[in-house]
Amino acid sequence: MLGFLEKVADYTKEAASAAKYLVDGLGVTFDHMRRRPVTVQYPYEKLIPSERYRGRIHYEFDKCIACEVCVRVCPINLPVVDWVMNKETKKKELRNYSIDFGACIFCGNCVEYCPTNCLSMTEEYELASFDRHSLNYDNVALGRLPTSVTSDPSVRPLRELAYLPEGVMDPHELTANQARAGKLPNQVIKELQAQKSNEESNNSTDMDPNKSNSTNS
Numbered sequence: 077m078l079g080f081l082e083k084v085a086d087y088t089k090e091a092a093s094a095a096k097y098l099v100d101g102l103g104v105t106f107d108h109m110r111r112r113p114v115t116v117q118y119p120y121e122k123l124i125p126s127e128r129y130r131g132r133i134h135y136e137f138d139k140c141i142a143c144e145v146c147v148r149v150c151p152i153n154l155p156v157v158d159w160v161m162n163k164e165t166k167k168k169e170l171r172n173y174s175i176d177f178g179a180c181i182f183c184g185n186c187v188e189y190c191p192t193n194c195l196s197m198t199e200e201y202e203l204a205s206f207d208r209h210s211l212n213y214d215n216v217a218l219g220r221l222p223t224s225v226t227s228d229p230s231v232r233p234l235r236e237l238a239y240l241p242e243g244v245m246d247p248h249e250l251t252a253n254q255a256r257a258g259k260l261p262n263q264v265i266k267e268l269q270a271q272k273s274n275e276e277s278n279n280s281t282d283m284d285p286n287k288s289n290s291t292n293s
């Protein structure tokens with residue numbers, strides 16, 4: 077009998093949580109139903125890429141040590157590191173470096189694992205070309221500083237939906253300096269750091285016998 081009741085309780089809990097997820101999902105759907113389409117007049121208007129956007133890779137030739145870690149961590153062994161061994165100095169000499177953006181999946185592994193941080197993801201996303209061979213960027217092309225939507229005077233930058241203030245649906249209606257809904261990543265990091273230091277100070281107070289004794293006396 078007890079086993080049967082436990083099964084019924086489990087089933088009820090699962091049904092309740094399933095219903096909650098269903099309502100959450102429908103909430104998102106209904107929230108989208110009241111939104112009207114927003115047209116971005118590209119190329120005169122462009123959306124600002126999100127903070128962690130993984131666009132064209134930037135490369136710094138002078139910082140590269142030709143270790144080839146980027147090649148080994150790449151799912152398709154894409155970066156080409158062209159180096160020769162200098163027999164006098166017994167050191168690698170880098171000649172060329174290239175990445176073919178026609179094959180790159182922009183996973184960011186090479187950027188993540190590069191020991192000298194000479195690779196970085198940029199917000200540049202306009203890589204379209206008539207010739208696929210021109211997507212193979214050498215170290216000069218990779219070293220070019222990225223274009224930015226916000227610093228281009230000929231473009232009107234627009235915020236994406238996630239970066240709009242609460243209640244605003246159309247980035248065209250936005251007045252300057254309106255804060256986005258929610259917290260910025262650096263605000264979240266600060267809060268987490270403050271929370272962690274509070275927890276650590278509480279733990280150290282609990283562990284310190286002198287403090288606990290003085291409190292007791």
Ligand code: SF4
Pocket residue numbers: 139140141142143144145146147157189190191192193194195
């Ligand atoms: S991992 Fe970095 S330092 Fe090593 S070869 Fe690649 S780009 Fe150069």
Ligand code: SF4
Pocket residue numbers: 146149150151152153154155175179180181182183184185186187
């Ligand atoms: S972003 Fe990913 S696919 Fe592209 S070169 Fe780097 S590791 Fe390879």
